[in-house]
Amino acid sequence: MSLVSSIRTIAVWEMNRSMTTMGRHVLPLAAGLLVLLVLVTAFAAQSGVHMQDGIYRIGIDDPDVARVVTPDNRFATYLDDAPALWENRLAYDIVILHGEVYAADTNKGRAALKTLERDYEGYVSHVATREPDLFAAYPLWIDLQYVKSEIDFLATQSGQQVGAPADARVPPAPSGPVEAVTVPPSAMPVSEDDLREHLAEAGGGHPLDRYTGIISGGSTTDRFRTPSELSAPLPFDALVLVFVFIFPLYFTSQFFMMSVMNERVGRAGEALLSTPVGPSAIIIGKALPYFTIMLLVAAAITLFAGAPLTILFPLIPVILFFLANALIIGMAARSFKELSFVSIFFSTLATSYLFFPTVFANTHVISIISPLTLVVLDIQGDGFTAMEYVYSTALFFATSIILFYVGTVNFREEGLFSEKPLASRLMDFISGGISRGHPHLSLFLLSAFTIPFVFMVQMMTLVLFFNIPMPLSLVLLTVSAAFIEEFAKSIGIYAAARERPGFLTVKNLLVGAVAIGFGFLVGEKLLLFATLAQITESIFGSVLFLSLQVLWMPLLLHIAGVLITGSFLLLWGRRGYGPGLVVASVVHSLYNLYFLTGVLL
């Protein structure tokens, strides 16, 4: 049987089986729930979301003023006469007396004041939009133009996040040649009716408008704004995208996870393993239907939202990544509850890796590390280049392929049906990859294969730490980067020592450390050349990927790190692993800090 036909057989079989288990009993109820969902959505759209109702108390002495806040149900409004309000002013977050606004001097009072200011702005705009003379109400329009600065990435990242020019009081003198530009015309190229329509749209008021707005993209009139529309886009909109795209994909991957788990419950998969079909065909065949469904789901959502279909390209690696992780979790979990917990935990990690960078989609280049940013950019109509695509998806492709490989290698009887704790099962999976004949070659390959994961975790710490003020963020990055690398390098040695206690001799340790050091360096170099050139040029990048400047120094460092952890293992057994890891990380951090201060000074 050829590989293709066996994959097809397995895929068809998987489809049939999941249809029969789900089929008769689930579908009617699911259809009923779907109808309910539509009804409830209609109800929710009608009634609005009542999550933050009445969090602020506001006391007002004039019913006319109260009309300003009535549309906003975050305010619980109390009408009373002025002396009574003043008497009880401590009970309110805001009191409005004779047109004067008084806010409590607390965090909450300030937040309430901010909200009231926004509501008031909206109210004033609402009144102004109905003016017959639009340009009396909106005399000022801003044409916002963005200038591309070539030194963009270095400048924003080398040092301060809010990098102001060194001496703003001295009039600047451009160093290079001055380019001639055409002066903008004083008349606006947009008709008054278009502007009026634009204002009506912007002040629509319904909270959902903000979200459909990011999906529908901007028209030409949106280039011109009034001053109050001139604000940096609220980042939480990206959260909606996560729910719209990522959540259904994650949800579908759960079925694959369960299908893998079901093979293991009561050794049900034994029949499958005894067929002449190889494990790779089984896994690909089982995953294929889910991959197709996920792609179709994503395409359906895209069409429904009216977004360009090109956004499917950045979603493909995300789908693969979810499926690969579903495979490993389904193979490793001991029980259903472990499956649930681990998958919920994993989904949170993955979602935050995808979500948090997109918050900075319009403000910072670091955001490109998430494929979801490409989705945001594409929906905005900015598009993305092939280079950006490679840059943000390479890690997802690499980790998915490696995880699928690990799954395939361990898709055997002893890999599937043993009852062991999660950590030691994962260790089994890793030591399953270490060949007995050529252990050092395996260690070399293993440490090269850990590189995409190391980068992914380091990227996560980068996202996490780049918000913190400067010196602290660099130190935290250095230490965590060192720890992650030392941990990744030690996995091979630890797995080998655990599997075969006799393996760990002085000679084997030395050779193994050299193999791991080489593997790590080779993997690092390969991946970096392929993708991460952009990030490595920033100062944060140089902390993470410091070891690229000279070749023999980092090689020695990598080998030394493994030797330290390995010696602890050799001397004190598995108890020595933790302390060894800590010592190796400290040495590694000191090395990094030494070079970093050299770079900085």
Next chain:
Amino acid sequence: MNARHIGLVAKKELLGLSSEKTIVFAILLQVFIAMFSSFLMVGLTAMYDPEAIESYSTVTYGVGYAGADSPLIDEFAKRDDLVLHHMDLDRALTALRDRELAAVVYVPDTPPDAEGPVAITLYLIQNDLQSSVINVKIKEVLQGYEKELREVRADRMTSFPVGLNFPESGGGENFFEFVYGLLIPLLVLLPAIVSAALIIDLITEEYQRQTLETLMSTPVTFAEMVWGKIAACEILVPVQAGVWLLLGVNGIAVDNAAAILLHASAGGLFLILLGALVALHYRERTSAQFIFSTALVVVFLFIMAVPYNPLNLMVRLSVDTAGPVHWLILLLVAGATALLGWATTAYARRVAGITPKTR
């Protein structure tokens, strides 16, 4: 039903959870969310309001000014964090590209009382954090200018809004609504959802691993077993939610923590019972989780759309604006939960007679 039997089953399940250490993942999850959102907030505060981080308060930004003179110059003069440089547009844009300026404005020679609008062109650096900061600052300047222009053209207006005088707000974004209106209900809710998913796992596992017959050979009845599992899951809800609320990991002070926990426990029990019913019906994890998750979305959409829903009450309680009405809602939720509990017991007694068969 025998309370001691229920206690025994609950204890067994809790021990199983702690020996698998999976509960650690659930706690890690909450810590992670709390930690990440606080990091996010530090970053966002710095982005929208650089003054929030003290060291940035003395930073001044250079702004290039090109085109005709206008009252906008006076508006800029009121700010000490923005320094205006008069220059030609092309020179200014080159300086902006070299990052010697933070922004450039071009003002046409439209007189303030003209028929048409004053169309100002604002140039910023693309893809840059600094642009977001400068955006906020220049917005304030331009709003001042807009107000002035509106006054000049006031005689052309027909209706006037009610006037309000705001105190100096100190500027800046604050994340009060994000923390109390979104993060806290999310973190309190999460344990309830996790527990509801857990009850499905616990019940379907007995069926799918065929361990039910062994369990039924003990004096424990089927309904007692179900309630034991429900009890184990329910205990986790206030414990998990409480750990987060009381520890105040983020330094977020929460009022009425006890009342919030009561709401969370009642709502959590409702979800757990719903999960138990679905699991008893399907006896197979994939189907049960699928139906339950879909039902969960329906339930939540519905609840969020109802005024005075328990989530809203948790938000109100945490900022101390709830009022005694929340006890009434709590009573209603508890009543609905009791009804569902009765239904679960009845259903468990009914299916107990049917011998489990594998599908």
